Amino acid sequence: MDKMFKLLQENSEVATFLIATSFTAIGFVLKxxxxxxxxxxxxxKEVKKQFWTEKLAAAKKTSEFYYEHLELIGLMIHQIDIQLEQGFSGALHESIQSTINKLSERNINPKSFEHHHIHMFYDVDTELFNNLNTESFVLIQQMENIEFLESDTPAEIDKKLDEVKRLLADLKTKHKKKKNTYKAYLKKIREDIKDFAK
Structure with a gap:
């Protein structure tokens, strides 16, 4: 070791070269x-950003899909309420039928299936929504089949009105359950986003 130290003292160029090389190697490894x-x-960070971008897009599409659906049924319920107040006559009003057609078209041929991406991130019970939708459509069809005729007696009209009101009350209950389920999922998503944003 002493010989090497002596050699380095006598040959300062070699010593400088070795020191520079050592520091360069250490610097390279550290870098x-x-x-x-x-x-x-x-x-x-990029993977996390991509993940959250997809998650938020899926949540947004799902929220839009279910919200539009809920609002169409809510609009129809409101229209039936108004029609009952104004005196129910004939078959369901054309605007109600138009809403039914829009809902049917939306379910059979949605503009986008992107709302299904939500299942990659959250366990949304679509079976519950589908069952409530089916039950709602059955109630709507039953209401559609009730027709007020000019030949109906006051007792028959009252009986038919009571049936429409009963069906409407059931429809409102199903609609409220769907809305509450939708809000519960929305709350869970908001909490998730809030936790991420911290």
């Missing part, structure tokens, strides 16, 4: 480690 660490963090 590589730091770059690798920063690249991994950057990659994780």
């Amino acid at each position: 590589t480690l730091i770059d690798t660490f920063l690249e991994n963090r950057k990659y994780k």
Whole structure:
């Protein structure tokens, strides 16, 4: 070791070269480690950003899909309420039939299936929504089949009105259950977003 130290003292160029090479090697190794660490963090951030972008887009599409659906049924319920107040006559009003047609078209041929992406991130019970929709459509069809005729006696009219009101009350109950379920999922998504934003 002493010989080597003596040799380095006598040949300062070699000593300078070895010191410079050692520091360069140490610097290179440290830079590589730091770059690798920063690249991994950057990659994780990009993956997390992509994940949340997809998650928010799916939540948005799902929210739009169910909200539009709920509002169409809510509008129809409101229209039936108004029609009952004004004196129910004939078959269901054309605007109600138009709403039924829109709902049917929306369910059979949705503009976008992107709302189904929500299932990648959340366990949405679509079976519950489908059952409530089916039950709602059955009630709507039953209401549609009730027709007030000019030949109806006052007792028959009252009986038919009572049946429409009963069906409407059932429809409102199903609609409220759907709305509450929708709000519960929306609340869960909002809490998730709030936790992420912290």
